[in-house]
Amino acid sequence: MARQSVSPQITANILEFVRTNQMRAGEHLPCQMLADAFRVSRAPVNAALKKLEMMGIVRAEPNRGYFLAVDAANVEAAKPAGEPQREEEDPLYFRIAEDRLAGKLEERVSENELMRLYDVARSRLLKTLHRIAEEGWIERLPGNGWAFRETLTSRQSYEEGYVFRAVIEQQAMLLPTFRPNEDEFRKARAVQTALVEGGYETWSRAEIFKANNNFHEMLVACSQNDFFLDAIKRINRLRRLIEYHITIDRSRLPRQTSEHLHILDLVEAGRRTEAAAFLYTHIMGASRIKTPQV
């Protein structure tokens, strides 16, 4: 048993790429271009394309490479047929998170203990633990073992997180370096509009959540300050974990989405201060409504 491959992830990436670029059947998919986009070599890209060929999404032409077989709009439909409902991403990560949230894991744990419990190799466990450490809800102790932090389990830190997000995003928008990116704004508008026009009833929870996060991260990215962007990305990864445990309240989505569109309007109209203030209340509002469920 060697390592687990990245090519499944690449497969998903290609599908997303095709969709967000709204590509049409027959368009060429150059191998090197995809490899660069996903920061891997051509090897896993080829493996992914081979899989997609079997799924009927791309067509291979000898010595010319792979070509999209269906329009982007129809890729969606072709996907669930071939593979399980949703690819797993990192099962170990979620198992640890669930067990911690359920109180099945003590505050202090040793690596050996976790290896036995989840029956995984040390290297795999460490990879996941370090990922968790980056998200800030576990830390390595100086001697042996790891200690969970309260970030995940306490109600208070959940609210602190919303305050942090609201402040960071508002301030990012007020920075002198903030400059709306026309291209990204257009794409964001398209996604939010798709959500309003029925998407919020059919999209999966993960897709809705991702669209939401992308919107906010796109806004912060316009500040041109990587520290603000990194801070938001980090807390969003954390949020995803917690909010997966909350039954999504789809009735709130239309309002949320229209608020997003309103923010885009304000920024494009040059009313930045207003937009920032509105953004702040938008985020804090989301917190107030959801917390009773936790």
Added chain:
Amino acid sequence: MARQSVSPQITANILEFVRTNQMRAGEHLPCQMLADAFRVSRAPVNAALKKLEMMGIVRAEPNRGYFLAVDAANVEAAKPAGEPQREEEDPLYFRIAEDRLAGKLEERVSENELMRLYDVARSRLLKTLHRIAEEGWIERLPGNGWAFRETLTSRQSYEEGYVFRAVIEQQAMLLPTFRPNEDEFRKARAVQTALVEGGYETWSRAEIFKANNNFHEMLVACSQNDFFLDAIKRINRLRRLIEYHITIDRSRLPRQTSEHLHILDLVEAGRRTEAAAFLYTHIMGASRIKTPQV
């Protein structure tokens, strides 16, 4: 060859503990208490105390434990005699940082490559790389290898960092949950006063830098919001790395220190808004002065 011990680190911790608590000769140093304070078991604490006994800083009494042999003020003097100038903390970390700053390391590096280059075991390398990843200046690629980010090397991100700090610290102080901690304020005042009264000429660069960081982290900690505190801690770790490469300008220290004291005054007088605004310009001012040297 097994792993490297944490007890040298514990030795340093005990010395710092004795100093910041201004303990006097003869005071008892309970083993379990120290172990709890540093989040390790009694084993490495005992090892550290044994070393300190040989250095003449503590005295062992059979079946009663260890007792401080000199006053906290004199610990300083006793230290450099026994051991090398400064304990290394993590040589690998600094070697990688130096080599990256000097342009000796490409943007993309593989683990094997680094293992050969620095002649360390994979586990040790990974530990350090993950630490660096947490600080945000390297990231794991999806396939093989790691990629350095621009955070360290670009002039722009250096300035972005100052903007981030200024905003975060100011906003932290303006949070409704902000509550000055009397104890910490008193200690901070003592340290800053010691600096003014000559400390800035005799203290080592590392000590001055640490005192500075502690001051700012203490302020943010008063916001009672861990996300703000974590963000500041993360960027401070990064700052330390870069500023170690700048010859410290000791002539600026008196002004910096008096500004710190001024901030404490304003907060204690309940003039929070003024304090926050002053804090903002204090940080941005530091940036403007230093950048020409980079």
Added chain:
DNA sequence: CATTGCATTTTATGACTACAATATGTAATT
């Protein structure tokens, strides 16, 4: 009764090997 001192258990690192996945160089194709 808290704390030490010591014996015992448990832990994590280093070193080695095997191998599938990833990365890359190069000739052939359009």
Added chain:
DNA sequence: AATTACATATTGTAGTCATAAAATGCAATG
């Protein structure tokens, strides 16, 4: 000139073992 197809080189993960360090249980001490 860009891209593919294939062959080759390199990488990182998993597994196992030995061992020093860290954690822990408990009788002895003050």
